[in-house]
Amino acid sequence: MMPTLMKSVVCMDCGQSMPFEPLPSTCSACGSVWLDVQYDYEAASPIWKAGLHLRDTTIWRYLELLPITRPEMIVSMGEGWTPLTHAAGLGREVNHQHLYIKDERQSPTGSFKDRQGSVTITHLQERGIRECVLASTGNKAAAYAAFCARAGIRLWIFLTSTVPNEKLRELALYGAEVVKITGTYDQAKKVAQDFAARRNIYYDAGAESIPGREGFKTVGFEIAEQLARLVPTEAGKWCVPDWYVQAVSGGIGPLGVWKGFKELLQMGLIDRLPKLAIVQAEGCAPIVTAWRFNMDNADPVVPHTRIAVLATGSPGRSYSLLRAACRETGGTMITASDGEAFRAMRLLARVEGYSMEPAAAVAFAGMQKLVESKMIGPDETVVVNCSGHTFPAEKHILEDQYVLDLQFGESGGSANHTQLEDGLGAALERLDEQVTTVVVIDDNPQDSRLIRRLLQAHKNYRVFEVNNPLDGLDLVRQRKPDLIVMDLTMPDLDGFTLLEAFKTDAEVVNIPVVVVSAKTLTAADRARLEGRVESLWQKGSFNTRELVDHVVRTLGGDPVNASEDPLAEVTEGKIVAASKAAIAQAVTEPRPPRDILVIDDDPRDSRLIRRLLEATGRYKVHEAANGESALAMLSQQKYDLFVLDLMLPDISGID
Ligand SMILES: Cc1ncc(COP(=O)(O)O)c(C=O)c1O
Incomplete structure (x- = not known):
């Protein structure tokens, strides 16, 4: 494997240049945590042009442009080189032919965060770091937990209580210490950071982390390399779409991907940059709001979305960096509501066979809106990042009765063969009605x-x-x-x-x-x-x-x-x-109001019937919760009609 072609680390604030070994986390001149790695692009370009196709299909095929100096330390599970597929079925539904899906669900832990996990944990290995703390909305935690397990690194994960229990169990299975915070994700980050500082443990920063951002670059590399195989391109060139669409929480993903595209441009592998479409959940959209109002900084928000994975209320510096990226090529930012995301999720499952998580569906819902509003032109090529798999399928995504319960015969093994056959026959008959x-x-x-x-x-x-x-x-x-x-x-x-x-x-x-x-x-x-x-x-x-x-x-x-x-x-x-x-000739005939007595011990049923009848404006509804009070009410007044529950606590309805 070729060694990295890192040249230096540069401060994004004061421009200070620093050596890349050991990789710094703060600027030696101004103390900023926003640092960027520069590589020798001139040297990398001919190497990639000549022989990338012979390399492993993982993110590590791009090692020259990754911030790792000791390839023998790489912690890998085959992450990267996920499929890029033409989405014909979705194209028909949304009336746009040139849609491609970057299928990040097929990463080792089911989301694109594995790229960040693999590079970061390799970086920790290089530095001999044996313990790490992080806060996560769910997927970064799963990725880090798996890679840390592989590297034998102890991991502390701070999550909010909105992260589904199934996910928490997955983390514990990897052997991570899981701490659940009843509060927002931004609060969880603060607690995690304090915990790490007090114990002097490595704290994995968010968008400002060099290994994290660099890991995500590989999405951009892969898209350009793979798209060149799918659409006609000038010989020897890679190809970028007109649009790259991604759901955003803290913004580390698109920042990394954007850097990847820019590096390819510098290397002469592509001729232009794509337009960036940033999509946030409507209930947690500080970045999009700041973009709409042309603000220089994003105001933090308290998230109100069921899509916990996208609940970063305080995006900090990511906003201004993403704004610059969007402005550079005429990109945009947009929101999608939870409902729109869930609909997109069901649509993708139905027409493409892609079961994705709601956070990923936010990108698809945003793309649909951009196609509908013609922001995305009819001939433009679009790549949408399908950033994570549906695990678990949260309850509110599916309507109830999504499983048909077919029961037959006696359980416990006492039924003989004939009884089982009879039971099966009857059950299948019932199934006709059930379906x-x-x-x-x-x-x-x-x-x-x-x-x-x-x-x-x-x-x-x-x-x-x-x-x-x-x-x-x-x-x-x-x-x-x-x-x-x-x-x-x-x-x-x-x-x-x-x-x-x-x-x-x-x-x-x-x-x-x-x-x-x-x-x-x-x-x-x-x-x-x-x-x-x-x-x-x-x-x-x-x-x-x-x-x-x-x-x-x-x-x-x-x-x-x-x-x-x-x-x-x-x-x-x-x-x-x-x-x-x-x-x-449909008509409604007016009638005088009538008195109805509803006798039901379940207050919800009784209330439901009452409301329905009263909503017509034709009935005066009286309620009795048991037989005895119904009889007492009957002795006082005449009623035109009874609505009677047969199972009452005191007297049976029939009596
Ligand atoms: C599946 C999925 N999509 C999108 C995002 C948003 O990513 P970012 O942190 O890059 O904003 C996340 C973040 O956890 C995610 O897990």
Whole structure:
């Protein structure tokens, strides 16, 4: 392996030049911690042009431009040279043909932080450092823990309590000491730094760490080397995309990648630099905010995002360095909300087979917005860094019921072969019903829950509720359900536009849609629904059993037996429109308010029914929590209708 071609270390603040051995961490003149390594690019260029293709496919193929002087000390697990793949499926979805994914999920611990980990831990080995402290939002911790385990270095990791337990367990498995801080990531960093100072242990700095930033350079090197194999390029040249998109927390990653591109330019391996697109989670976007307001420094924020990995509230100097990089070539900075990231995550999994972590999906959501806003031009090549793998798939990413539970026979091994066969047959029959999928889209969670409960009270269907129309669109495209039940009046995207989206998507166009809405329809509304919906029901005035029967019939099942219906005749309304002709004359008839007594010992159920009925403006609802108080109330007043739970604590509902 060739030795490094490091020449010197230069202070970014005062320009002081220093020897590279031992690698300094502060400027010998002004004390700044922002130092940069310079290499002999002239010497490196011909070496790389001549023979890189013969080298190992790890980050260490670029050793001449890495800050390591003793290659025999390298701590490696084969990190780097992750695939760069054309994303045709995603391209079709977002209407952009020239998308490439740098698949950093395929790193030893599942994220691009392994590049930083490998170079940093090798650096510690060179210096004989046997103990290290760091703070992390999760992935740097996993990378360092693995590399430290390999090098036999003791590691102390400070994380916030928002880091999922699965990740904490992974770190402990590597043998690291894990300290959980109930506070922000910036507070965790402070505690870790104090702890290291008190015990005189090496503290691994963030973006200002030379080995860390230098490790990330290799992403830029690889993209340029790999892209030249995928797109036509001048002989002997590497190739950069028009855009490089990355999700950002503390900013060390893109700072390193940017330096990598600049070094290639200096070496004459590429002719231009890409534009940088920095994407932050909307709930923790100090860098993007400062960019938008053209500020010289980023104001710290308290993170409010579920994407814990991107929760650096105080980016410090990274901001001004990234701003300079963005300005140099006309790049930009943008945010993506958690919801947009989760949607992008599901989209990438569905159309590309990439299961990525939410932090990585933030970059994809940002890219989508930049394509939509035409900031990224139609002919421009884009590389998005898929910086980390989905491990663990956090609960809020997936709707519940993502696993079908098929049970058959007796457990415990007492069942004989015939019993097991019978059990399996019955279970498979049940499975037919269980895989019948209904998606309910309603911005009012109580309404969607009522519909779900009504359906599930009778049938073992899988009913997914979503309370946001965009998530609804996403879920329908992902699950391709057998039926959609949806509201019309919703924020962000009204039901009509949503319906339009379903009916213009070849993959979901044939899924029947049942509309349940409180909206009073105009003639124009009716025209938009004509021929596109199976039936239309007016909220608050339909007969629940008729709705359930209608859904069951639409799904090809037998109507529900009246005696099975626990919420039968909640209202005495009627189906407003079950045919095209009926939709044309949909009306709501005014009625005098009626008194209803809801008898239910579960206050949540009782409240739900009460709210639904009162929302119609037609009923006065009274509640009783048990049979005795219901009887007492009955002796005082007459009621028009009872909604009765059969399982009460004192008297049975039937009695
Ligand atoms: C998967 C993933 N993507 C993006 C980032 C943001 O990286 P940076 O620290 O370079 O801003 C992180 C940081 O931990 C990460 O783990």
